Every structure is written in C-alpha cells, then in structure tokens.
Amino acid sequence: MSARSGIGYDSHRFAEGRRLLLGGVEIPHDRGLLGHSDADVLLHAIADALLGAAALGDLGTHFPSDDPAFAGADSLRLLREIATHVRSRGYAISSVDATVVCEAPRLGPYVARMRESIGSALGTGPEAISVKAKTNEGLGDTGTGQAISALAAVLITR
C-alpha cells in the first residue's frame, strides 16, 4: 500500500448580505463570506488538500473563479466531484484533519454537523473527518473578524 498526504489552505473575507457556509453547514451570523462560489472556505481547503495529495492540480484549475458556470456554486458538489476524481486514480480517502481560524461566530456547536456533511461528500463517514476551530487571538485579518481561513491535511492510500 502506498500513502500520500496533501495540504490545503484557503481564506475568504467577510461581506454583508452573504450566507455563512462552513463545511457544508449554514451557520447563523450577521455576515457571510465573499467569493465566486458559495465561498465555503473549509471545503475549499479540503478540496485543495485532496488534489494536492493526488498531484491533480488545485481547485482553481478545476473550477476557475472567472467561469460563470461556478458562480454561487455549491462547494459540497465541487468536493464530491474532486473526491470522485481522486478515487478514479485508484486512491481511497483515509483521513481529513482540518482547522478553521475564525474569531466569530463560535463554531463548536456546528462541528459535528460539519464532520457529517464532509464525511458524506467524501464517502468516508464522519469518523474519518476531523474539524477543529480556533480563534487567532485577535491578531491579523482573521483575528479582527475580517476573514475566515482554513487549513486541511489529508491522507489518501492506494
């Protein structure tokens, strides 16, 4: 068996009048994240980590942000497509470990639903998915509530 790891990172700024979607879960908040798609920063980091592990490029190559076909796109659908692409190369998705850096809102109450949603999109079940949430201690763009960023590490095996 051969194992390969991948890392992913993404960041989106907050904007008025947008829904806040993280890990495919809608979270009540006074603002959402700005982006061409639904701006689900956590799913984007995981998608990039999967593509990186399989050396299949990055999210922007597969779903260009200037392509009208992906305006407002459901990132769960994009993640499912990427998981299918990775599996078509003979890989199984073994684990995902992700961190969301976010000053507000508090994400703890939503982590279980995010793990369910991501595990369902990837076909792994929630036990293979770890989602952690932390603040940036008030520092920088995430710490002052201007943006949310996410990091992900994945392991795939063949």
Ligand code: MG
């Ligand atoms: Mg993104």
